[in-house]
Amino acid sequence: MTDIEMPRPERIGLEDRSSGRLGRALSHIRQRGLLEPVRLVRRHGLGASLGFVRRNVRHILADHLARKWDRRYGVDTAGSIQLDALDVVGPHRGKGNEAVCTSPRTFDFIMRSLPRDLRDYAFIDIGSGKSRTLLLASLYPFSTIIGVEFARELVEIARDNIRHFSDPSQKCRSLSVVEGDAAAYEFPEAPLVVYFYNPFSKDVFDIVLKNLVSSLEQQPRDCFVIYGSSSHRAIDWARPAIRSTGMFTELPVPPMPRFLDAVRTIDYAVFRIQAASRR
Structure with a gap:
């Protein structure tokens, strides 16, 4: 190549x-x-x-x-x-964090905490930026991969990236980006892997989490939530917020190594809910 x-x-x-x-x-x-x-x-x-x-x-x-x-x-x-000058959808411009990409080695390390068989799962990246995580996820056998992004310029770049990206080991080619406010996003009814890399402030996260919980209550299904942060100590409020729903079990995960391709080492947590446990 x-x-x-x-x-x-x-x-x-x-x-x-x-x-x-x-x-x-x-x-x-x-x-x-x-x-x-x-x-x-x-x-x-x-x-x-x-x-x-x-x-x-x-x-x-x-x-x-x-x-x-x-x-x-x-x-x-x-x-x-930086988001300041971008064309943003919705009322939460001041709540969003800068768009940064997850490093390949970091993403692959996080993915070890998920099952190998992901064929039924939709991967949702909340705050998908320029699409790096979507492209990395396409190397795993998800049924579909969706990014949610509120900045028009980043959505255009992401869609262009999806058109250009090609790898012989790519396992999922159903990639798309939704231009919209994450707080108004409706989750698909498939089993989910929902990925957050510290995309916005706690008040917006609480809305998105509430919407996810409501979706899982209306349509019980398996779901993993991955939350990572490398700044703002967001993991310190995201972890208890997810626990407080009473729906998710936090999985034991190893600490993230210091990878050379990562600007900062990510603190992360992985949570799971199984549809059978809600019946």
């Missing part, structure tokens, strides 16, 4: 804070002088400064690997896309 160059986010009007970090750092030093790093170390201390450098090196490496993955498949999924 040959590498294909896709349009960079800045060429299509998106603000990507993952792009050009090294260039911005060098520009800052040119403006402030070669002694600026020394001044920063004195101001913040050696330990804090080394931690800052490590985080940025990890971010640059992960971003490089994400863009390399994109070139391999001729898609555009990398970056940390």
Whole structure:
């Protein structure tokens, strides 16, 4: 498979804070002088400064690997896309978090907690961004894969990615993206795997979770909920919110390793409800 160059986010009007970090750092030093790093170390201390450098090196490496993955498949999924200037559906613009992609190794590690036989399950990515998770999910045998995204520009990129993506090991080719507010999304009646990567604030999550619970009560079926977060400590409120429904059992999962293709290590939890247990 040959590498294909896709349009960079800045060429299509998106603000990507993952792009050009090294260039911005060098520009800052040119403006402030070669002694600026020394001044920063004195101001913040050696330990804090080394931690800052490590985080940025990890971010640059992960971003490089994400863009390399994109070139391999001729898609555009990398970056940390800000939502401020995007055309958004619904009233929750200020509640959404930046659009970032799940790393392939992180996703594959999470998938070990699910059954091997997923042929009857629909995979739903709430806040699907530019579709990286949808494409990764297509390498598993789901019956259908659906992304829910409220930013029109990201929906267009995602649909274009789906058209271009091709891998010999792809097991599901029924991929689609719904443009809409997640709080108004109606879940399909199939068994579900519902994936959240810290897409929005707790008040919106509570609405989506309530809608999911209502759907499962009206049409009992098997369902897995995966929640991951690498910032805002969202897992600390998402986990008890899911437990408080009284419907889901939290599965034991191993801690996430520090993968090089991940900007940050994800804290995650996996929950399950079986239709038989609701009868």
